[in-house]
Amino acid sequence: MSMLQMYPRLFTQPWMTHLVPTTLRVLVGVMMIYHGTPKVFEGTSGLSEALASRGWPLPWLLGVLTAYTEFAGGILLTVGFLTRPVAVAMAVLFFIITFVFHGGDPFGDKELPLLYFVLSVAIVLYGPGRVSVDQYVINRSAGSGPVERA
Numbered sequence: 001m002s003m004l005q006m007y008p009r010l011f012t013q014p015w016m017t018h019l020v021p022t023t024l025r026v027l028v029g030v031m032m033i034y035h036g037t038p039k040v041f042e043g044t045s046g047l048s049e050a051l052a053s054r055g056w057p058l059p060w061l062l063g064v065l066t067a068y069t070e071f072a073g074g075i076l077l078t079v080g081f082l083t084r085p086v087a088v089a090m091a092v093l094f095f096i097i098t099f100v101f102h103g104g105d106p107f108g109d110k111e112l113p114l115l116y117f118v119l120s121v122a123i124v125l126y127g128p129g130r131v132s133v134d135q136y137v138i139n140r141s142a143g144s145g146p147v148e149r150a
Contacts, residue, residue, distance in 0.1 A: 022129030025077055028119050032074030032090065039067030054101070069093050077123070080132020084124055091120035 039047060044063030051059035070093075073086045094117035102110045128134040 018130045020129075021123070021126035022080075022131045024119065024126065025080060025083060025123055025129055025132070028090075028116070028123060029074045029077030029079075031116075032070045032077060034074075036067055036069075036071030036074055039063070040071045051101075066093060080128040080134050083128035083132060083134050087120045087123035091117055091124060094120060 044060070044067050047066060048059040048063040051062050056062060069089055073090055076082050076086045077090075094113045097113040098110050098117050102113065
């Protein structure tokens with residue numbers, strides 16, 4: 001069987017289409033935990049100083065909100081609980097980081113936050129995937145098996 005004949009069977013079947021949102025959500029969640037951990041456990045003084053130097057109001061509060069959005073949001077994304085609200089919060093955070101905080105900076109400084117913004121929007125659009133706490137709650141409340149989504 002040629003690759004051209006195998007492609008539809010391998011990459012368009014439901015098992016593969018349901019794998020993508022779950023994988024995306026877990027990977028972004030783990031990356032957010034990685035980025036938020038130092039801010040939560042070592043402090044946000046560096047971030048707060050950067051915000052203050054650019055004239056942002058309440059830099060300490062914005063630093064704490066950023067740290068916990070990344071860290072706690074990453075944990076919630078990883079397990080798939082409150083997936084869409086958390087992904088919206090992350091999309092807003094990374095939109096601000098990309099287009100406001102790094103607005104006048106070269107593209108190289110915007111590249112990573114822009115990627116996180118796009119991935120967060122994708123999670124909002126795709127949802128949590130089959131393997132998630134959200135899906136478990138939906139299934140229990142419906143009293144049925146796995147819910148198929150288009």
